[in-house]
Amino acid sequence: MKRFERKILADLFKSSNGLFAYTFFERYKVKPDEIATFIEKYESLNLIIFVENKLLLTAKGREELKISKRKESTKNMGFNIPEEFTVNRIGINELYLPDITKLSKNILILQNNGDGEETCT
Amino acid sequence: MKKYIRKDFYKLIRLYYKQKWLRERKMEVEELLKFCDTDIQKDIVIDLLEEFSFLNQVTYQDNLNKVCDYIINKSGFSEETTQIVALTKSESADSGQAVLYHLRNSLFGLGWRKYKDVNKLGSAKKIYNQGFKQIILFDEFIGSGQTIICRVNELKGLIGEQFSFSCCFIAGMDYAISNIQNFGIPVFCPLKLKKGISERYSGSELRQAEDEMLNLELKLAPWINKKELYTYSFGWKGSEALYSLEGCFGNTPNNVFPIFWWMKDIRDRDRKHLLTRVESGF
Numbered sequence: 287m288k289r290f291e292r293k294i295l296a297d298l299f300k301s302s303n304g305l306f307a308y309t310f311f312e313r314y315k316v317k318p319d320e321i322a323t324f325i326e327k328y329e330s331l332n333l334i335i336f337v338e339n340k341l342l343l344t345a346k347g348r349e350e351l352k353i354s355k356r357k358e359s360t361k362n363m364g365f366n367i368p369e370e371f372t373v374n375r376i377g378i379n380e381l382y383l384p385d386i387t388k389l390s391k392n393i394l395i396l397q398n399n400g401d402g403e404e405t406c407t
Numbered sequence: 408m409k410k411y412i413r414k415d416f417y418k419l420i421r422l423y424y425k426q427k428w429l430r431e432r433k434m435e436v437e438e439l440l441k442f443c444d445t446d447i448q449k450d451i452v453i454d455l456l457e458e459f460s461f462l463n464q465v466t467y468q469d470n471l472n473k474v475c476d477y478i479i480n481k482s483g484f485s486e487e488t489t490q491i492v493a494l495t496k497s498e499s500a501d502s503g504q505a506v507l508y509h510l511r512n513s514l515f516g517l518g519w520r521k522y523k524d525v526n527k528l529g530s531a532k533k534i535y536n537q538g539f540k541q542i543i544l545f546d547e548f549i550g551s552g553q554t555i556i557c558r559v560n561e562l563k564g565l566i567g568e569q570f571s572f573s574c575c576f577i578a579g580m581d582y583a584i585s586n587i588q589n590f591g592i593p594v595f596c597p598l599k600l601k602k603g604i605s606e607r608y609s610g611s612e613l614r615q616a617e618d619e620m621l622n623l624e625l626k627l628a629p630w631i632n633k634k635e636l637y638t639y640s641f642g643w644k645g646s647e648a649l650y651s652l653e654g655c656f657g658n659t660p661n662n663v664f665p666i667f668w669w670m671k672d673i674r675d676r677d678r679k680h681l682l683t684r685v686e687s688g689f
Contacts, residue, residue: 307420308413318411318419319430326424339417 290316299351304342418453428461438679448619455603459649470577473597475513490523490539492531494546494558502547502657532565542572549579550662551644552587602647628671634688639665651682659684
């Protein structure tokens with residue numbers, strides 16, 4: 287992925303009504319042929335649409351960007367969270383049952399700290 | 408950094424989106440738009456480019472395959488008695504010979520191996536006398552139809568007796584194909600094109616588009632050596648063609664609007680022309 291593509295996708299993610307293609311020329315000096323290539327590439331992946339000179343993320347595009355942003359932010363924070371834990375946020379008071387078979391062994395080793403309390407390391 | 412006007416920016420996006428090949432010729436496209444004095448001229452040029460048939464390796468091969476299919480399955484000709492003749496008369500390298508060479512490969516792959524390919528019209532009689540009495544005349548492009556009518560008459564004179572024949576082209580102007588069919592010449596052409604302006608615009612829009620194209624042509628050099636622009640106004644014989652083959656596959660036909668390939672402007676300066684035409688005498 288080219289740098290300007292990343293920037294355009296990030297801007298589209300922040301916008302709710304899409305952005306005019308010319309905006310990206312003004313912001314990042316992206317030329318018409320580059321925009322055309324960008325549209326062709328991401329339209330074929332069903333991530334964006336180009337309507338009346340505006341670029342918009344599709345529902346699929348928004349969802350995929352949400353996932354990739356989440357991955358990126360956890361990576362930047364120094365966590366390497368396995369994919370199975372990066373599910374959608376659960377609602378308040380919603381029942382959550384962790385799938386124990388997917389937890390790593392390290393997490394499941396119970397230690398006795400000597401104060402009668404068992405903790406996970 | 409080049410500055411774009413907002414509306415031009417959107418026109419260019421649509422153009423580059425539709426015509427991928429132009430993304431490799433940005434400089435020439437922008438030069439061409441700079442050559443235009445008015446928005447209307449720009450709109451016409453962009454519209455013509457959007458309509459342009461520029462065959463790349465894949466689309467060219469696709470059309471070659473259609474010609475092969477016609478020859479093998481629909482012409483009614485037999486492999487043992489057919490000769491395929493390039494519509495070439497002169498000594499110079501020619502697009503008819505180039506496409507015949509490419510067709511040879513495709514036909515071979517499809518199992519046609521006993522027919523004869525002949526790269527010069529003048530040799531057809533010799534091959535005819537060897538028993539290849541069904542003749543297919545083959546060329547890349549039919550612009551006005553004038554050449555094919557002349558060549559068919561020449562061939563008839565050369566052979567001197569009744570023989571069955573057919574003509575095949577990769578691409579051609581629809582009106583020219585109808586014309587030569589009216590002369591009783593059987594034609595197969597997988598890619599039929601409309602005239603760029605007169606068959607796509609009507610009424611006042613047509614008059615305006617013609618005037619604007621003439622104004623653009625007036626900005627080109629009226630002569631390049633001994634070649635006069637007037638002869639090629641709106642393309643040879645006013646064909647108004649919007650067609651070319653990619654790279655070394657072919658030469659841009661002179662039937663294409665000269666604003667796309669004429670090499671010099673009115674001040675005799677070299678232009679960054681979008682398409683290349685090898686024209687003897689340039």
